[in-house]
């Protein structure tokens with residue numbers, strides 16, 4: 001079962017996850033981080049950047065793999081996930097840009113980009129900790145409903161709902177790309193620790209479906225139930241539809257400190 005941790009807000013959740021990443025890097029200086037984009041993980045990256053500024057740690061060997069990328073955006077587009085990862089993760093954390101990969105959404109090389117990305121993750125020894133957000137459609141990465149639990153990095157078509165949700169980052173909804181290249185659910189499930197964050201009432205249904213719903217490709221988030229080590233960090237609003245919420249809170253309150261997340 002996923003461990004569900006209810007926090008006050010993104011700031012508290014971000015600090016908790018940043019602490020876990022810091023511990024990982026201390027124990028394994030060449031740790032491999034799985035990086036989500038979007039709004040949800042920003043408090044994690046900000047808390048980690050603050051922690052590294054206050055108490056530096058050698059991050060020169062840390063590697064990173066982004067979950068996904070839009071297809072067909074011009075190189076350097078500010079909303080390409082390559083740009084977002086550079087701006088929100090690589091620069092504030094002081095990572096070596098050469099050690100951080102993002103799937104390649106360039107049209108000309110799209111056919112081979114997925115298998116190449118899989119090879120790179122495997123060559124790095126796999127992802128140690130995978131940061132995840134969840135879409136209102138239940139997507140993890142950009143694995144929209146119907147995605148196979150065995151899927152690997154490949155091109156997908158974004159749903160109209162996801163394109164509408166992400167329109168806030170673009171000048172107009174029509175500018176949101178139709179296609180993306182995303183790690184598959186099978187790729188994500190190979191990471192050693194999944195950390196799924198969700199804040200706000202709009203995510204409550206997707207969170208409940210992921211944590212407690214039937215395991216079904218119609219709710220890609222439910223793939224987390226197949227993984228042995230999952231931490232779900234939610235605020236009260238995102239936790240609102242969880243049937244076993246009392247138990248999760250009681251289990252967290254009574255957990256031994258040494259267990260971490």
Ligand code: F6R
Nearest residue numbers: 036037038039040133134135141
């Ligand atoms: C981003 C990603 C998506 C987002 C999800 C939630 O790399 O893969 O699954 O995590 O769309 O987005 P936000 O956090 O903006 O609500």
